[in-house]
Amino acid sequence: MFTGIVEEVGRTVQREGPRLEIAASLVCQDLREGGSIAVNGACLTVTRLLPQGFAVDLSPETLRRTNLGLLRPGDPVNLERPLTYGGRVGGHLVQGHVDGVGTVVAILPEGDSHLFTFAAPAPLMRYIVEKGFIAVDGISLTVVRVEGDRFTVSIIPYTFHHTVLGCRRPGDLVNLEVDILAKYVESLLEGALRKGR
Secondary structure, X not given: OEOOOOOEEEEEEEXXXXXXXXXXXXXXXXXXXOOEEEEOOEEEEEEEEEOOEEEEEOOHHHHHHOOHHHOOOOOEEEEEOXXXXXXXXXXXXXXXXXXXXXXXXXXXXXOOEEEEEEEOOHHHHOOOOOOXXXXXXXXXXXXXXXXXXXXXXXXXXXXXXXXXXXXXOOOOEEEEEEOHHHHHHHHHHHHHHHHHO
16 A cells, blocks of 8 residues: 655666566665565565665556556656555555556646646546546646546646656656545445345
8 A cells, every 4th residue: 555655766777578677765775575666656566676776577467557568778667665554644545556547638837836637548537536536657646627538637846856747748658546435435336226226
């Protein structure tokens, strides 16, 4: 379980087959083999510690559901260690189970901030609501507007400069994780409606 508060922007070192190697420092301080790490919002298992980072393996499911298969050497990635019980939750509860890939549609300056508009797959849009939570590349964000198959978030300068969003351009693909509570509510309501028939 994660909070969606990015701790560090790491760099892709290489990808060979299912193995992805990432250069990082801060998140490696207490990282261990077999532990979890969120990479662009996808919860992965650390398979090897490296002198300047760590390695993870990407399953076929991860490659189908995320943008991690597109990473090239030098590409930045958002990194977050799992939350510890008893600590503060600064964002929202993020599982690291990416629901799908969206596309950056527009980036517009607004004062010191930026408005990012994303297109999302239709099956995910029913879970995205104004003022609701969304994780984009593992970043906990609040939705400010929803229109059709698109949603907009406002990115403050700190987030813009301390995550991969500062590198994103229109057309780039991003990992999306919708709020798990919305999915549970939908499932419970469907079950209740079926029983009532």
